[in-house]
Amino acid sequence: MQSRQAAREQAELPPPRQVQVVALGRVEPSSRVIDVAASSSGRIDRLVVQQGDTVETGQVLAYLDTYAVRRAERDLAASQLAEARAQLAAETNLGRSQVQEASSRLGQIDQPQQAAIAAQAAAIQSLQAELNVAEIDLDRFQQLNESGAIARQELDRQRATVNRLQADLANATATRQRLEQARDQDLANAQAQVAATEASASLAQVMSRVDSAAQSLALAESQLALTLIRAPQPGQVLDIFAYPGEAVSLAGEPVLALGDTRQMIVVAEVYETDIGLVQLGQQATITSRNGAFxxxxxxxxxxxxxxxxxxxxLDDDPAANADARVVEVRVRVDQSQVVARLTNLQVDVAIDIES
Structure with missing residues (x-):
């Protein structure tokens, strides 16, 4: 009777409150394990790292056997670009010299002609002044002749002087016009020569060769880069899968595994029935069932x-569920140095859901 009463009381008690979520987990770097592969097919020629080495982003890890050929192609393309640039510089300097020479000839043509035109303009101005005076004198001589003060012969001489000055002025004006027309024609011809020199000094073809050489160099550098295997991130070489002499391909196995072991995490596989109890920031404890630490x-x-x-x-218990449905929960480990060399170690994780 008492035992039945005790059993009834026990059944009426509330179920125990869950305070932890436990799960199996694996240790890995916080950056995850990166499988580094080759960017082109070939054979490993040289490995420059060993397992356990620490590397930085961009550091060369290995060379493919096509590296030497691609480097020679890159060096050839670089020399061709340097040659094209040197030719461009030479053509540029030559073109400038030719244009300067043509421009100098233009100045040599223009200056004397301007001086001749200016001298002719001065002569016209002088003749115009003489003509003005002679015409005034002619008017006065006509008045004097009408009054009988001078002879007819004096009047005729003055009229002849005016006629001569008018003819000289007309000739001087015509000469100036011819000089101006000749100057305009010579300037046009000289300017055309300058333009022709500038056109002949066009650097389009040479610049095209420079651009083509630069593109060839860029292509050669890209092909050379494909023969190098570089670290995509900082970290530690965790494992090496391919060694010198072994073939690699784009679809083949990775060359090595890399991970940043400065900060380790545990990926806990929490059952889907418990995942609702897990929250960010909760504390967890991690133990090794096989004594790794x-x-x-x-x-x-x-x-x-x-x-x-x-x-x-998978649990090492044969009765454990080998086909469980789980959610991965990442736990940041406080003592990373303890498990820095234990990537993929199986551990037990207990998450304190009340923390």
């Missing part, structure tokens, strides 16, 4: 996955 590590939930998938980390 002795102390209990701590961490913080920093990311909760958005996709439910089949579990990747």
């Amino acid at each position: 002795a102390d209990t590590l701590t961490g913080t939930v920093e990311d909760i996955g958005l996709r439910i998938a089949k579990n990747d980390v």
Whole structure:
């Protein structure tokens, strides 16, 4: 009777409150493990890193066997570009010299002609002044002749002087016009020569060769870059899959694995039934069931996955569910140095859902 009463009371008690979410997890770098592959097919010629080496972004990790050929092609393209640029500089200097020479000839033609035109204009001005005086004298001589003060012969001489000056002025004016027309024609011819010199000094063809050489160099540098395997991010070489002499291809295996082990995380595979209890910022403890490290590590939930998938980390218990549906939860480890060399280690994770 008492046992039935105790059982009834026990059944009426509320179920125990869950305070932790436990899960299996794996250790990996916070940057994830990057499988570094070759950008072109070939064979590994030289590896310049070893497992465990620390590398920086862009650092060369390995050379393919086509590197020497591509480097020679790049050097040839660089020399062709340098030659084209030197030719462009020479053509530019020659063109400038020719244009300057043509412009100098233009000045040599123009200056004497301007001087001749100016002298002719001065002569016209002098003749015009003489003619003005002679015409005034002619009027006075006509008046004097009418009054009988001078002889007819004096009047005729003055009229002849006026006629001569008018003829000289007309000739001088015509000469100036011829000089101006000749100057205009000579200037037009000289300017045409300058324009022709500038046109003949056109650098379009040479510049086209420079552009073509620059494009060839860019192509050669791109092809050379394909023969180098570089680090896409800073980190540590975790494993090497291909060694000198082994073939690599775009569709083949990666050359090496790289991860930034300065900060490690644990990817905990939380059952879909428990994921609603997990929140960002919750504290977690991490232990190793196989003794890979002795102390209990701590961490913080920093990311909760958005996709439910089949579990990747399998329990060593044969009765465990090998086809569970889980969500990956990333836990930032506080003691990264302890597990920095233990990528993919299986661990037990307990997330404190009350923290």
